[in-house]
Amino acid sequence: MKSKEFISEQIYKKKSLLCVGLDPDKHKIPKSYLDQENSFFDFCKDIIECTHDLAIAYKINIAFFEAQGPKGWLQLEKIFKIIPSTCFIIADAKRADIGNTSKQYASYYFDTLAVDAITLHPYMGVDSLEPFLEYKEKWSIILALTSNPGSKDFELQSLHTGKKLYENVIETFVESKYSSNIMFVCGATHPSEFIKIRSLCPDHFLLVPGIGEQGGDLKSTVEFGQNKFGGLLINLSRKVIYPESFTDYKTTVRQLANEYRSEMFKYLKTYSAGM
Numbered sequence: 001m002k003s004k005e006f007i008s009e010q011i012y013k014k015k016s017l018l019c020v021g022l023d024p025d026k027h028k029i030p031k032s033y034l035d036q037e038n039s040f041f042d043f044c045k046d047i048i049e050c051t052h053d054l055a056i057a058y059k060i061n062i063a064f065f066e067a068q069g070p071k072g073w074l075q076l077e078k079i080f081k082i083i084p085s086t087c088f089i090i091a092d093a094k095r096a097d098i099g100n101t102s103k104q105y106a107s108y109y110f111d112t113l114a115v116d117a118i119t120l121h122p123y124m125g126v127d128s129l130e131p132f133l134e135y136k137e138k139w140s141i142i143l144a145l146t147s148n149p150g151s152k153d154f155e156l157q158s159l160h161t162g163k164k165l166y167e168n169v170i171e172t173f174v175e176s177k178y179s180s181n182i183m184f185v186c187g188a189t190h191p192s193e194f195i196k197i198r199s200l201c202p203d204h205f206l207l208v209p210g211i212g213e214q215g216g217d218l219k220s221t222v223e224f225g226q227n228k229f230g231g232l233l234i235n236l237s238r239k240v241i242y243p244e245s246f247t248d249y250k251t252t253v254r255q256l257a258n259e260y261r262s263e264m265f266k267y268l269k270t271y272s273a274g275m
Helices: 004-014 039-051 062-066 070-082 099-112 126-133 165-174 191-200 218-225 249-266
Strands: 018-022 057-061 088-095 117-120 139-145 182-186 206-208 232-236
Touching: 018 039, 018 088, 018 249, 039 070, 039 249, 057 062, 057 070, 057 232, 062 070, 062 088, 088 099, 099 117, 099 126, 117 126, 126 139, 139 165, 139 191, 165 182, 165 191, 182 191, 191 218, 206 218, 218 232, 218 249, 232 249
Parallel strands: 018 057, 018 232, 057 088, 088 117, 117 139, 139 182, 182 206, 206 232
Antiparallel strands: none
């Protein structure tokens, strides 16, 4: 298992909280890739090659590969195999279903693809996620407070207890027997909630979308979201992999990734690497 200590050590070594999102959109990637037989694989491979020493993690958005049918799936499987072992690998699949179905999903992502983590939605309850949670050497990343505007429709609603729904989600999984291999998705578009989030899960890692195109506050997110392990995997997708100019593409991507990496880390206080 790539433990909290392992991730924290990478944060210290790379001076980074950066998670690079691999979202290959055929309408956005440089046209030079579209002429290639495995355009999505080649596109992602180049991004990995020029950022792996800057990134703590990669989050692969499964939907972009699903949309390409069988050819997309084959390229997806190849991508997971080329990510260096020093990086944490997340399948952004947002799965969950009744037990038998979740068991199949878990086997595919954890056994076949050998990812380190998968994103999961908690709406159907803890039992729907148990086939994932029972993999003690893997991480389950639970959607808690997402970065999209629709998070107000359910996640920010108050329950009869006075708690917000997302707070109840975090508390339920933190207090469960599976707590040690759980992370939470918490969006940077809600910086005012991070103090509360940290009070509910002080020692857990958070996967943080919402910086970049969605306008999340990076400084507040790091200052209020960090913990003794570093505690944050801050995802950047479009702002890194789709620069304004595709001239000298790999150099530009690396430069953007490094700029975000540097800015993130300067807000990170001294912390214990758990060694």
